[in-house]
Amino acid sequence: MYVSTKEILNKASKEFYAVPAFNINNLEFLMKIIEGAVEKNAPVIIETSEGAIKYAGNGDIYRGARLFVKMVREFAETVNIPIALHLDHGKHMEFIAAAIRAGYSSVMIDASHEPFKENLKITKEVVKWAHASGISVEAELGQLAGIEDNVSAEKNVLIDPEEAKIFVEETGVDFLAPAIGTSHGAFKFKGEAKLDFERLKRVKELTGIPLVLHGASSVPEKYVKLAEEFEANLGGAKGVPAEEIKKCVKLGINKVNTDTDLRIAFVAGLRKHLKENPKEFDPRKYFKEGMNFVKEVVMDRLEFLGAAGKA
Ligand code: G3H
Numbered sequence: 090m091y092v093s094t095k096e097i098l099n100k101a102s103k104e105f106y107a108v109p110a111f112n113i114n115n116l117e118f119l120m121k122i123i124e125g126a127v128e129k130n131a132p133v134i135i136e137t138s139e140g141a142i143k144y145a146g147n148g149d150i151y152r153g154a155r156l157f158v159k160m161v162r163e164f165a166e167t168v169n170i171p172i173a174l175h176l177d178h179g180k181h182m183e184f185i186a187a188a189i190r191a192g193y194s195s196v197m198i199d200a201s202h203e204p205f206k207e208n209l210k211i212t213k214e215v216v217k218w219a220h221a222s223g224i225s226v227e228a229e230l231g232q233l234a235g236i237e238d239n240v241s242a243e244k245n246v247l248i249d250p251e252e253a254k255i256f257v258e259e260t261g262v263d264f265l266a267p268a269i270g271t272s273h274g275a276f277k278f279k280g281e282a283k284l285d286f287e288r289l290k291r292v293k294e295l296t297g298i299p300l301v302l303h304g305a306s307s308v309p310e311k312y313v314k315l316a317e318e319f320e321a322n323l324g325g326a327k328g329v330p331a332e333e334i335k336k337c338v339k340l341g342i343n344k345v346n347t348d349t350d351l352r353i354a355f356v357a358g359l360r361k362h363l364k365e366n367p368k369e370f371d372p373r374k375y376f377k378e379g380m381n382f383v384k385e386v387v388m389d390r391l392e393f394l395g396a397a398g399k400a
Pocket residue numbers: 112138139140141177178237238239240273348349
């Protein structure tokens with residue numbers, strides 16, 4: 090079923106589990122995410138960045154957004170689990186408008202790089218606009234370190250829980266992404282992972298709405314090692330261990346954004362296959378191992394986040 094993100098996340102918030110939101114750019118990752126979720130009988134959120142929409146539409150934003158809606162709806166309407174499609178890190182109004190018009194289930198307005206008051210004002214506008222079309226909204230407060238495509242911040246600025254309370258009340262936003270020390274990409278921490286759990290706990294107490302963890306990939310050693318065995322250079326890669334994410338879920342995280350783990354799993358399988366099968370040039374065959382690793386990551390996350398069996 091193609092459902093609203095709000096329906097998926099409100100249930101998760103009430104029952105203290107989290108639903109992974111997986112970033113996609115193409116058909117192949119989507120196929121495996123759906124397969125994994127069906128096997129786990131779990132709800133799942135598919136999300137696309139502005140970059141993904143541009144890529145799929147070959148520059149035509151409306152076309153890109155429509156393609157993703159059609160693809161996701163086709164899968165969603167033929168299986169018996171709740172599936173939603175979300176715009177990740179919407180920063181430009183054209184993308185938010187395109188997603189709403191094309192039929193996304195929800196959008197993120199990411200004005201986290203702006204000063205608090207400006208972020209609040211922009212988010213409030215988008216909420217008014219999206220809610221008028223029955224679409225729910227995610228916003229972000231504080232900033233993530235790390236640099237990935239158009240998502241960047243010089244340094245970590247963690248969320249202020251008192252500000253979060255005001256922000257949620259005044260904007261009417263449906264879900265909030267609190268910056269608590271994670272960052273995007275494969276190189277999140279120099280040493281041990283360090284997250285501000287106290288801050289997260291306060292944000293949940295003061296807002297009571299579903300919370301979103303960005304930069305939540307675990308960067309599993311298994312796939313990093315395999316990719317490196319086949320000539321990848323991923324030295325220093327480090328993610329958020331599953332145990333730390335589980336603590337976040339106990340404290341009120343209900344949506345766990347995951348992109349990097351799928352990318353690394355896929356590239357490990359792709360590199361392995363190409364190296365071992367130098368005569369292969371059929372993409373349906375050389376994508377296969379990578380796709381199977383994507384499915385493994387999906388199923389593992391659905392399980393440890395507590396989403397398995399919740400469809
Ligand atoms: O948060 C960023 C996501 O990983 C999407 O990245 O802009 O490279 O598609 P992207």
